[in-house]
Amino acid sequence: PAHRLDRLTAGVLVFTVDPAHRAAYQDLFAARRVAKSYLAVAPAPEGTPHVRERSSRIVKTRGVLQAAEVDGPPDAHTRIMLLGVREPDPGGSATPLGLYRLEPSTGRTHQLRVHMNALGTPILGDDLYPRVRTITPGDFSHPLQLLAETIGFTDPVSGAERRFRTRRSLEAWPSGKARAQDPGHPPSAPAPNSCML
Incomplete structure (x- = not known):
């Protein structure tokens, strides 16, 4: 692997085949x-801004x-965009759910989970935030x-522009609706040297 994802995060991960190129x-x-961009499903209380940013200092202590x-x-810095809102399932939480695109410009441990929790919108299914389960x-x-949605970079070996997008979707959000509502990231506009995974 050329980088890491939290164990519970699905989506795009970059591996190298030739160990000589890993570095x-x-x-x-x-x-x-x-x-990098991620998709997340989390509460979207009334008045949640469509775009917000979170910058903070994050510390992960060994053993905690x-x-x-x-x-x-x-x-640590994350740009957070609310792509869509839907009413919760009957019998569940009374708070509407939102589909968010998260764009971290840094890569601290648990950064996205910490930032979403700090904003009062912890990611669904999170077993650590706001409390350990x-x-x-x-x-x-x-x-x-x-979900690690996309990753893009200039290839350090070939110089080609690379962009990868996952085909996976989030269980808690109907597949495809995010991209339909978000014209900035159309699903049918692959870049040269791009790949759907």
Whole structure:
């Protein structure tokens, strides 16, 4: 692998076939020269802004499950866009649900989960935020509703522009509706050297 995702996050992940090239791709991530977007389903209380940003300092202490925002110069930044809202399922929460696109410009541990929780909109299925929940190992009956949607970069070996988009969708949001509502990311506009995974 050239980078990491949280264990519970689905979607696009970059691997290298030739070990000799791995460092070049890892350097792209370290230098923040990779554009990434994620989709998440989370509460969308009335008045939730369509676009917001969160910058903070995040610390993950060894042996502690949750990462935390602390005082100090920000080292984590996420742009958050509300793509759509739907009423909750009958018998569930009374708060409407939103489909969000998350665009991190940094890559701190649990960054997206911490930022969404700090804004009062924790991601559905999150077993760590806002509180730690004990889940039986291998129980994926309520998966984290976070999906690594796209990844794009200039290939450090060939110089070609690369863009990859997952074909997966989030269980808690009807497939395809996000892209239909979001003209900025049309599903039928692949870039040169792009791939659907």
